[in-house]
Amino acid sequence: MSTHTVQVIAQQSRLAARQLASVPESLRNLALAKMAETLESVKHQVLAVNAQEIIKARDEGQSDAMVKRLTIDDKTFQYMLSRLKKVAQLPDPLNRILAGHTNPAGLRVYKKSVPLGVIGIIYESRPNVTTDAAGVCIKSGNAVILRGGSEALQTNTLLTDAMIEGAVNAGLPQHAIQIIRTPGHEAVGELLKMDDYIDVLIPRGGKGLIQRIAEGTRIPVIKHYDGICHLYIAADANPEQAVALAINSKCQSVQVCNALETLLVDKKCAEQLLPLLNTAFAANNIELRGCEQTQKLLSNIPAATEDDWHTEYLAPILSVKIVDGIQAAIDHINHYGSGHTDGIVTQSLAMARQFEEQVDSASVMINASTRLSGGGDYGLGSVVGISTDKLHVRGPVGPYELTTYKWVAYGDGHLRS
Amino acid sequence: MSTHTVQVIAQQSRLAARQLASVPESLRNLALAKMAETLESVKHQVLAVNAQEIIKARDEGQSDAMVKRLTIDDKTFQYMLSRLKKVAQLPDPLNRILAGHTNPAGLRVYKKSVPLGVIGIIYESRPNVTTDAAGVCIKSGNAVILRGGSEALQTNTLLTDAMIEGAVNAGLPQHAIQIIRTPGHEAVGELLKMDDYIDVLIPRGGKGLIQRIAEGTRIPVIKHYDGICHLYIAADANPEQAVALAINSKCQSVQVCNALETLLVDKKCAEQLLPLLNTAFAANNIELRGCEQTQKLLSNIPAATEDDWHTEYLAPILSVKIVDGIQAAIDHINHYGSGHTDGIVTQSLAMARQFEEQVDSASVMINASTRLSGGGDYGLGSVVGISTDKLHVRGPVGPYELTTYKWVAYGDGHLRS
Numbered sequence: 071m072s073t074h075t076v077q078v079i080a081q082q083s084r085l086a087a088r089q090l091a092s093v094p095e096s097l098r099n100l101a102l103a104k105m106a107e108t109l110e111s112v113k114h115q116v117l118a119v120n121a122q123e124i125i126k127a128r129d130e131g132q133s134d135a136m137v138k139r140l141t142i143d144d145k146t147f148q149y150m151l152s153r154l155k156k157v158a159q160l161p162d163p164l165n166r167i168l169a170g171h172t173n174p175a176g177l178r179v180y181k182k183s184v185p186l187g188v189i190g191i192i193y194e195s196r197p198n199v200t201t202d203a204a205g206v207c208i209k210s211g212n213a214v215i216l217r218g219g220s221e222a223l224q225t226n227t228l229l230t231d232a233m234i235e236g237a238v239n240a241g242l243p244q245h246a247i248q249i250i251r252t253p254g255h256e257a258v259g260e261l262l263k264m265d266d267y268i269d270v271l272i273p274r275g276g277k278g279l280i281q282r283i284a285e286g287t288r289i290p291v292i293k294h295y296d297g298i299c300h301l302y303i304a305a306d307a308n309p310e311q312a313v314a315l316a317i318n319s320k321c322q323s324v325q326v327c328n329a330l331e332t333l334l335v336d337k338k339c340a341e342q343l344l345p346l347l348n349t350a351f352a353a354n355n356i357e358l359r360g361c362e363q364t365q366k367l368l369s370n371i372p373a374a375t376e377d378d379w380h381t382e383y384l385a386p387i388l389s390v391k392i393v394d395g396i397q398a399a400i401d402h403i404n405h406y407g408s409g410h411t412d413g414i415v416t417q418s419l420a421m422a423r424q425f426e427e428q429v430d431s432a433s434v435m436i437n438a439s440t441r442l443s444g445g446g447d448y449g450l451g452s453v454v455g456i457s458t459d460k461l462h463v464r465g466p467v468g469p470y471e472l473t474t475y476k477w478v479a480y481g482d483g484h485l486r487s
Numbered sequence: 488m489s490t491h492t493v494q495v496i497a498q499q500s501r502l503a504a505r506q507l508a509s510v511p512e513s514l515r516n517l518a519l520a521k522m523a524e525t526l527e528s529v530k531h532q533v534l535a536v537n538a539q540e541i542i543k544a545r546d547e548g549q550s551d552a553m554v555k556r557l558t559i560d561d562k563t564f565q566y567m568l569s570r571l572k573k574v575a576q577l578p579d580p581l582n583r584i585l586a587g588h589t590n591p592a593g594l595r596v597y598k599k600s601v602p603l604g605v606i607g608i609i610y611e612s613r614p615n616v617t618t619d620a621a622g623v624c625i626k627s628g629n630a631v632i633l634r635g636g637s638e639a640l641q642t643n644t645l646l647t648d649a650m651i652e653g654a655v656n657a658g659l660p661q662h663a664i665q666i667i668r669t670p671g672h673e674a675v676g677e678l679l680k681m682d683d684y685i686d687v688l689i690p691r692g693g694k695g696l697i698q699r700i701a702e703g704t705r706i707p708v709i710k711h712y713d714g715i716c717h718l719y720i721a722a723d724a725n726p727e728q729a730v731a732l733a734i735n736s737k738c739q740s741v742q743v744c745n746a747l748e749t750l751l752v753d754k755k756c757a758e759q760l761l762p763l764l765n766t767a768f769a770a771n772n773i774e775l776r777g778c779e780q781t782q783k784l785l786s787n788i789p790a791a792t793e794d795d796w797h798t799e800y801l802a803p804i805l806s807v808k809i810v811d812g813i814q815a816a817i818d819h820i821n822h823y824g825s826g827h828t829d830g831i832v833t834q835s836l837a838m839a840r841q842f843e844e845q846v847d848s849a850s851v852m853i854n855a856s857t858r859l860s861g862g863g864d865y866g867l868g869s870v871v872g873i874s875t876d877k878l879h880v881r882g883p884v885g886p887y888e889l890t891t892y893k894w895v896a897y898g899d900g901h902l903r904s
Binding site for chain 2: 088091092171173177179181186187269270285288290292308311314315318322404422424426427428430431432433434435436437438439441442443447448449459460461462464465466474475476477478479480481482483484485486
């Protein structure tokens with residue numbers, strides 16, 4: 071793909087974004103509905119093309135996990151459509167008056183949410199990102215440039231073309247949704263240079279991908295790094311609840327960013343709880359690695375090294391540490407954690423409050439599974455990821471998080487004196 | 488300055504930030520009051536040290552503008568104190584519940600504003616940034632690391648020591664406010680590497696400084712780039728108001744980021760207005776540069792080149808262009824502008840609305856001087872600058888803009904199914 075083509079796409083998106091800025095809510099929601107309709111009408115083609123890409127991926131010796139991520143079946147397809155419909159039902163993230171003020175001279179000033187402009191999404195194989203990202207961007211009045219993985223290119227292109235048709239039928243600009251149609255790294259490299267036209271990049275994938283993008287561009291990047299998530303079982307925790315929360319946080323799905331990676335157990339309840347936890351984790355085929363004190367209580371488990379505390383396993387492995395009180399737990403989390411999702415199990419309001427205030431993470435869970443952190447349970451509808459940044463957006467990235475604002479001042483010849 | 492020392496400062500700030508996160512509003516406001524008190528008590532020392540630094544700067548042949556920026560007189564000093572007191576009176580930017588939701592299973596979720604953490608401010612000579620930045624950071628519960636220009640080092644250090652004394656007297660952590668005390672570029676280089684400890688950097692100064700910092704660090708940077716500000720005089724503008732707004736926008740102060748740089752005049756009123764504008768600008772010693780059509784009406788002025796439309800003069804020069812209607816004006820602004828502050832003079836509500844919606848700038852002024860864009864007239868109290876970024880903060884950067892948020896979920900053993 072030539073520079074020219076990526077540049078043309080970026081310029082077209084910029085122009086589309088200018089038009090989108092004044093498209094009313096009703097039209098954006100109509101577009102989302104039409105996008106779901108046109109997708110529905112190409113369902114069989116999509117499943118057929120996806121099946122071919124699955125065969126190709128298998129032939130090329132891709133891992134089962136990768137093939138699974140690539141696969142769209144009937145259920146996945148319906149889920150993708152339902153997300154588009156759901157995002158249409160959310161409140162309008164645009165034109166909210168966020169603050170306002172009349173200055174002493176009578177100047178009316180307000181701060182109003184507006185689209186960011188052009189959003190580039192660079193992602194790996196999951197084709198559902200294609201529809202999720204387009205849905206969230208259109209809802210928030212942004213133009214979107216999609217760039218999926220090569221292994222799903224045909225599937226993603228077909229999905230995008232259907233969405234473009236639906237969006238244009240509803241009256242949106244032709245280039246509100248675009249996809250880069252040629253494989254290869256070169257096109258991504260060109261995309262990273264388009265800082266004159268693209269307002270933000272959102273990479274979805276492994277840490278390596280995100281780092282490469284963040285360090286290779288002047289375009290602001292919303293980053294989705296590790297989830298080294300912790301659960302601290304306080305001395306007063308209800309034992310049954312503690313075990314259930316630890317198991318759910320770790321085992322409900324191990325390959326996701328809000329899965330538990332390190333369990334912190336208060337030394338006052340460790341003797342009672344660790345054997346119960348050991349049995350429960352063994353029943354779920356989770357390998358435990360423990361600190362020295364944990365090993366004293368559970369003689370069969372290997373030692374956790376310094377590296378373990380820094381590791382996002384994304385695998386059936388859990389590191390376990392005995393800590394001396396809540397402050398030690400908070401200090402461990404703030405030192406080793408990644409600021410993604412961290413929880414406490416306690417019956418004490420004071421400890422819950424201390425944990426809430428002092429743990430410096432995007433999500434703080436009180437007596438709730440770390441797996442509940444995310445757009446769905448937070449009521450955001452569809453999201454394009456979970457940000458580990460602190461600036462602009464922290465945690466789930468939904469339509470509202472893809473807005474910025476402008477200040478508007480209405481005067482009557484007001485001058486500065 | 489050794490790496491070690493900058494690193495120690497950054498680590499101390501990080502620890503202070505953890506403590507500051509749970510300091511209540513009343514204590515932060517008390518600290519701001521005590522900071523103003525201790526500053527008042529060292530006023531004579533500050534003015535004396537500042538006087539020495541002014542002599543040194545003159546001896547070294549620094550420009551008058553630079554010496555002026557460096558100077559603290561009695562009035563400036565009182566203004567600095569008044570800003571600290573004013574920021575104390577603002578509503579608390581922390582612990583605001585920004586959104587909330589109970590999920591179908593009864594999980595209570597809310598999104599709460601919290602401090603960013605550690606903020607590094609790198610600035611050039613104005614010593615008032617020292618007190619303004621510290622005030623805004625303490626108000627918002629952030630630890631601050633100050634790094635002013637070498638030419639004001641003694642003044643800045645004295646101001647900072649007084650503020651630290653006040654803050655500590657009120658009960659804030661010792662390292663809530665810090666300043667890097669040694670001159671030279673090396674220390675700034677070390678500061679840029681402290682991405683493990685510093686959450687955001689705010690450079691205040693010329694474009695070169697900001698670019699060097701943004702490109703030399705992994706720490707997120709809030710950028711304050713150019714203000715290539717426009718005023719569009721629509722065909723229906725009240726002529727007197729139009730001239731007054733153009734003059735005030737350009738002449739009230741020429742060296743500031745929200746001063747007018749390009750005037751767009753609708754071709755329908757150009758013949759009537761340009762002679763009036765020409766006379767008024769001449770009386771204010773402003774040099775006009777015009778497009779071809781402008782030159783036809785004002786034969787005495789030189790041509791504006793393509794470069795002129797891209798230029799932030801920060802000087803008594805103004806480029807003037809005749810445009811064919813509001814859409815041409817908006818297109819010119821979105822193409823050549825820097826997204827800082829752009830205004831329209833019109834009597835038409837429809838045109839005001841179109842301008843508000845389509846101009847992609849941090850501040851859009853309707854019948855108001857571009858010079859009114861800023862924290863003061865927007866009711867934000869003290870600010871540390873005007874962001875030209877779109878992410879996180881756009882326009883004035885006050886205490887609220889130096890917060891992020893966390894999601895907090897209160898459950899009762901809630902699991903993911």
